[in-house]
Amino acid sequence: MTDALRIVVVAPDLALTDPDDDHAASQAERSRALRIGLLENNFNLIATLPADVFLSDRLAQLQPDLIIVDAESEARDALEHVVMATRDARRPIVMFTNDEDTTHVKDAVAAGVCAYIVAGLAPQRIRPILDVAMARFAHEQALRAELADARTELQDRKTIDRAKGVLMQRQGLSEQDAYEKLRKTAMDKGLKLGEVARRMLEMVDLLG
Structure with a gap:
């Protein structure tokens, strides 16, 4: 309203x-x-x-x-x-x-x-002008949110691919097994897959 x-x-x-x-x-x-x-x-x-x-x-x-x-x-x-x-x-x-x-x-x-x-x-123009402005702002904010989500999703995908690569190299896993291991860890800890991958890579970087 x-x-x-x-x-x-x-x-x-x-x-x-x-x-x-x-x-x-x-x-x-x-x-x-x-x-x-x-x-x-x-x-x-x-x-x-x-x-x-x-x-x-x-x-x-x-x-x-x-x-x-x-x-x-x-x-x-x-x-x-x-x-x-x-x-x-x-x-x-x-x-x-x-x-x-x-x-x-x-x-x-x-x-x-x-x-x-x-x-x-003119008083009769004010309400429609403000209504359109609010609708346009809401639309632009929705587009910004979609763009941010798309960027996050792309970044998560890259991070997950890197984490899979580390598991494949260090533990001799197949790509599917590496993915399943990340997914299981995410489910067990109640985290998003991208977050698990980021934390794993941070630990790898820390330990060398």
Whole structure:
């Protein structure tokens, strides 16, 4: 349920230091519209944070489900802070901006942004945008997990082959007998076959 999503918005300070700065006033109004849109769509907006060196610690404390980057001229800098803050604990990132300079969209997507929205703050658009971002993030995470599993499986296979080779050479076993010995040890100890092979090779390396 998206209603339960814990959302953090990363945005510049809304306080206007110059009342005649039309650009700052426009950006502040756009940021307010985004937050109002989130609340109107019943999302759980738990904090609004600046993009600074403390962002990583704050995100670690809050543990949001999704991060929205609300930025314009400083979009690249804000995104860099968010990417650095989430590199060890990946989370879906959505970027809202009125900056029509799309030259860094490709870099943003490569950095982990699930949705890059230009001038997309109409309240009725917010929910579908966030729903798609969450679905895309879940899909990418599943692909990453599959890739990691495939790499682990390949590494395990190589390790098992090496362990079989050692048993065949040192104990004069056939390849099938060496495999069966490793498999029996794994079953007896309640370990995965790859783990038994790794431990055996580590012992061989230790004893020489």
